[in-house]
Amino acid sequence: MNTRAQPVAVYRRIGARWLGGGGSVLALAVLLGPYIALGVAVASGHYGEGHGVRQAFPYSGRQLLLLAYSLLFSGAVAGGALLLGVGCALKLRSMPRLGSIFLAALPVLIAVPVYLHGLAWTACLASVAGGLPLRGWWGSGWVEVMALLPLATGIALVGLRAVDREQVEAASLHQSDFRVFRRIELPLVMPMLLAGFGLLFLISLLDYNIPSLFGVNVYAMEIFTGYSLDGNPTAAVVTALPLIVAAAAVMMLGLARARLAASTPLFRRASVYRRECWPVWLRIAQWIALALLLAQAVVPSAGMLVMTGAARAWAQAMMSARIEIGTTAAVAGMVLLLGLPLALLAAGPLSRADGAGKVWWALLCLPFAMPAPLTGIGAIHLSAFGSRLPFDTGPFLPVLVNLARFVPVAAFACYAWQRRVDPGLLEAARLYQRTPLRGLLDVRLPLYLPGLLLAGVLLLTLTAGELGATLLVAQPGAPTLMIRLYNLLHYGASRDVAALCLTLMAGAGIAGALALWGIKARPRFGGMANEG
């Protein structure tokens, strides 16, 4: 044994550990920086001494009742979307090619802002013979369930695909498919579904646009009524606190369960699915769910195509929004470039089973639960610290707020993929790598690539659709596409709005297609079996 090489390897390992730890701390600083800066600004009296707290606390009976209704509503929306999503996923699983196409098209389906789904469904149902009015809780619930259905289906499909088919096939020799699904598959996929429920619940809980469109009051709106009056975020934070706690708790419970989710390593994954024999009612339910998913794919996109009209109108709208498209592309590109390494670093400690791992989960859940405008305000305060720098920190802010908001999503996507990688390969790389860097570049990154590509598509799509925080930090003279889109919406230029939405969808489609190509092409340089 080489006696000199051993200490060097130890030092390298310690160095790599420190590097990894330092990187994770850096990721955390980026994620939580805006909120820490906001806390410092509030504590230092930027918004007056304690006025906001007195204004918002204690919570009134009306507010608590509104919170209870909002929690119930979001629970029902998330549950409904997930139930339909499972139905769609079961159907799509029996059609693997269609399932893969759906997963590739998922970014396109989630690229359209939820608010526009609401407008599209309202217009669609109003134009049906006799007119079906969408109003109140039911209208709001319908639009939210439909808008979340593609995401719910994606989560359920990924969860079902991760279940070890060998266990299912073995059980199905003795029991009916439905019983096997209920007794074996569902418990295995349940942690993933709970994590999905948490995510959908949170999206619904923090959204006030759709309820507002249908004249429904939700707690998320409560945060902004006081805020819009005096611009004091202290009261907004205090008002938002129950919502943040509820959302973070659901996210924690849901995502923590995801650690227990079935995750068949790729080398054991079956590539051929046997067509299950379901009871009639379940077959009908699956077809209904799939029809609704198709309707959700068709209504907004067809509505927008009809509204846009000729390709010339689309070109004109694109031309007039070229600055906004350029800005959005630049911001999203930077978020992608900086966000992926940060996501990879943030994903590392998620696999730790000790107390530090749990704290890490909680810290990553926090940005999820924060109302978007507070992220923007926090970023402004953070930039005030950099006002003495010789360069303008302003252009960094749209990138920073999107990193803070969406790197946790990317980190969870990376983590989910990392769990599926054959640990034997990683162990072999660790033993035989010349340096940790070479091990990372030659083995780990190619293995993690599909997860990174998925995280990248998520970062691009979510950044392109962000408004609440970006509006507060957008560079003068460089608005983003969403700012223009909502501005045009207020003006009533529905044709331009539709054209820009199609542009967003096209962008998301290209990102999804490139990611798919990247995954398919990976064996050429990764030297691995193609697991599709």
Next chain:
Amino acid sequence: MHLPAFLIFALLGCGLLVAGCRKSASREVVVYTSVDQVYAEPILRSFEQESGIRTRAVYDVEATKTTGLATRLVAEKKAPRADVFWNNEFANTLLLRRQGMLAPYRSPAAEDLPGQYRDAGNYWAGMGGRARVLLVNTEKLKPADYPASMNDLLSTKWPGASVGMANPLFGTTATHAAALYATMGREKARNFFSKVKARGVRTVDGNSVVRDQVASGQLAWGVTDTDDALGAVERGAPVAIVVPDQQLAGAFVIPGTVAMIAGAPHPREAKELVDYLLAKETEDELIAAGGCQFSLRGKAAPPQWLKKPLKPLTVELTDVQEQMPRAMEELREIFSR
């Protein structure tokens, strides 16, 4: 293998970003505006051409509910980035004035404005006005059945569900509500809104949604702003505009405002832009484009679509602003349930 490519991309990206971060040495002015981009942009381009000063604008969005720009200005208090605040209403401007966010500047272009549209300390001045009007679907209602007053929100002549207004906790509807608190008194105003809620009048997401729902026939009539209402008329929707309360107290007119930010990074350029925006010619240009409908200068002729001069609701803007916190607190109790 992929490290060099990644590093090249990372360096390129950072290089581009840093290039974009250079502090500009040329003459420029940063304006935050809540005037719709389609109206504000041509005016700012004209200013650029005339003055040679590069104008960089940040636009607001109605959908965010946070009155984003005012919030942003408050947050940026210690290191202001904006030079000029061009607001399509006055409540937030008066709020910023109270919070010490504005700088005084007596613009020569504002000399011909009536006293109520100029701050006594020269912290802001008015520019163009919009009125709160009733938009009626002409296929749903005959002219004889058109509403004529804000009080018709309480009339049982129209089912509550066929009448709409924007959420009174936000935007110009909130300002209008505060104006009613200032003119009617707290008790009467609270009763008025309680009855509106009890009658089932539909509160929707914004004035543009009121416009769209009246135009599509989902509502028979609703309360909105003149710019939204005229937009529907211009697009050929089956709608008519009714200016309310012309035999009573008058219609509420919301003046737009222009102000300079305290500690503005480009004060000289800011003054030039303020002068340009407050000029009568610019106000006329904004009216012609549809960004506002009424000149704040007393002698101006009424717009063509209005057959006779509008009778405005007489109310002090400062009174409206003072009523805002109480009105919002009570309206939150009434409407946010």
